[in-house]
Amino acid sequence: MNYMPGTASLIEDTDKKHLVLLRDGRTLIGYLRSIDQFANLxxxxxxxxxxxxxxxxxxxxxxxxxxxxxxxxxxxIDLEKESASPLQKVSIEKILAELRLEQEVRNKAEQLKIQVFKDRGLMLPHPDALDEY
Known part of the structure; x- marks a missing residue:
């Protein structure tokens, strides 16, 4: 096997199923069809x-x-091991409803945290003011 630097090493992986985790937290699964020198997929x-x-x-x-x-x-993605996942697949509607519930719980917890800090005379920076990346 020959060594190829950078994204050139991914040429051998074209037409195979891949998982891609994005900076905003989303997860994509699909077949890699093309890649360039900037790692655009x-x-x-x-x-x-x-x-x-x-x-x-x-x-x-x-x-x-x-x-x-x-x-x-x-x-x-190893196609042989893909089906052996302990996770349960559900409909799009159900997973979106579960996601909304999870976000509501997180928002309530965040509001409670902000209120506790205010009660103690502390101010948290606004979440939009912080750059996560």
Whole structure:
């Protein structure tokens, strides 16, 4: 096997199923069709996978172009082990409802935290003021 530097090493991985974790936290699963020197990706038959606890749901997205700077993780999926996952697949509607409930719980916890800090005379910076990346 010959060594290829940078994104050139991914040429051998074209037409294989990959998982891509994006900087904004989304997870994409699709077939890698193309890649360039900037690690920009073209994924075919792409699904956006949403996880909530032990449940997951897939939203079909079709052809997806991902700018390389937004890729956190890229990995090939072992098709033989893919079905052995302990996670339970549910409908898109159910996973989106579960996601909304999880976000509501997080928002309530955040509001409670802000109120506790205010009661103690402390101010938290506004979440939009912080750059996560």
């Amino acid at each position: 073209v994924l075919h038959q792409t699904m956006e996978r949403i996880h909530v606890g032990q449940l997951y749901g897939d939203i079909p997205r079709g052809i997806f172009i991902v700018r390389g700077e937004n890729v956190v993780l890229l990995g090939e």
